[in-house]
Amino acid sequence: MGVNLYELERVTAELERVGARRVLVQAPQGLKTVALQLADGLQRLGFEVMLSGSPCWGGCDLALNEAVEVSADAIVHLGHKGFVKQDVLPVIYVECRYDYGLNVEQLIGRAAPILKPARKVGLGITLQWLNYLERIKLALESCGFSAFYGQSEDGRLYPSQVLGCDYATAKSVEKEVEKFLVVGSFFHGLGLSMITDRPVVVIDPETMRVEDITQNAKRVLMQRYAQICAFKGSRRVGVILCTKPGQKREGLASSIVSMLRNAGKDAYLLVLNEVDERLLPDDVFDAYVNTACPRISIDDQAKFRRPVLLPGELMVALGLCSWEEIVSGGRYFEWSIRDGRG
Numbered sequence: 001m002g003v004n005l006y007e008l009e010r011v012t013a014e015l016e017r018v019g020a021r022r023v024l025v026q027a028p029q030g031l032k033t034v035a036l037q038l039a040d041g042l043q044r045l046g047f048e049v050m051l052s053g054s055p056c057w058g059g060c061d062l063a064l065n066e067a068v069e070v071s072a073d074a075i076v077h078l079g080h081k082g083f084v085k086q087d088v089l090p091v092i093y094v095e096c097r098y099d100y101g102l103n104v105e106q107l108i109g110r111a112a113p114i115l116k117p118a119r120k121v122g123l124g125i126t127l128q129w130l131n132y133l134e135r136i137k138l139a140l141e142s143c144g145f146s147a148f149y150g151q152s153e154d155g156r157l158y159p160s161q162v163l164g165c166d167y168a169t170a171k172s173v174e175k176e177v178e179k180f181l182v183v184g185s186f187f188h189g190l191g192l193s194m195i196t197d198r199p200v201v202v203i204d205p206e207t208m209r210v211e212d213i214t215q216n217a218k219r220v221l222m223q224r225y226a227q228i229c230a231f232k233g234s235r236r237v238g239v240i241l242c243t244k245p246g247q248k249r250e251g252l253a254s255s256i257v258s259m260l261r262n263a264g265k266d267a268y269l270l271v272l273n274e275v276d277e278r279l280l281p282d283d284v285f286d287a288y289v290n291t292a293c294p295r296i297s298i299d300d301q302a303k304f305r306r307p308v309l310l311p312g313e314l315m316v317a318l319g320l321c322s323w324e325e326i327v328s329g330g331r332y333f334e335w336s337i338r339d340g341r342g
């Protein structure tokens, strides 16, 4: 994938519109080469360009602090749709959607036997594949399915778009469908499967793999419940407050500290930029509560030697919310996508 001429022209026009000459280009790992191409193009046009070498995990992970440190006038951010509310610097998003000869009919042909006997299918799709949404819907319909896709109530997502922590579009059509089909990755399918009682089938268009992920999600939920039980015996708890703009939930982290202290635990705010197992000492804290990206707890728990609960899981541990409410009620990630988005 490369940056096409249209995108370079659009980015240039946007940078000129905001009066930026010194630019920080930021991209997730898989798009660093594209970032380099874009940087070359912008440099040729006279911009002073720096590349962010830090990891970038999502649209939540804007390199605002880095950009301020190096006195950039603007950020060009690749691979995500903007959803972080901020007024620090202009940010120009380049979504980098895939647009090559994906054989949609073949893909849906593989998914159809796994989706059947369901007829009504809810569609979730990641940003990279969104240009194929209509063709996927048509291919499903030509196989005899009715395809549904929903919206997020405030427009923070495109119709049908899913993030690893935000499935508002899919949840909005849940009552109308018998199964979900997620086009993108197993990571995204797993997240949806954790918060719906409908079976979830995932297609990874890059590998052409198709799988029903429902049992995997059940296993993950059982492991999460075990972490909740393990958390109950903890005494000293670190409450993670992340400094990434779209993951920084100061109000939530502070109220969790108070809640834990009221429950008789020693609780401390722990401020981090990257939530990494090397930075969470198991000889200092017995457990953690993670107000940053919820997928760190879900996907990386095995790397940590202590429970790293999500806010909703903490509510269950403290008896303030039932397990059914956060799972079947679809509230698992609810606390982790409040603040700073929209």
Ligand code: SF4
Pocket: 057, 058, 059, 060, 061, 163, 164, 165, 166, 247, 292, 293, 294, 295
């Ligand atoms: S919080 Fe995590 S899952 Fe959500 S957008 Fe950011 S990186 Fe992705």
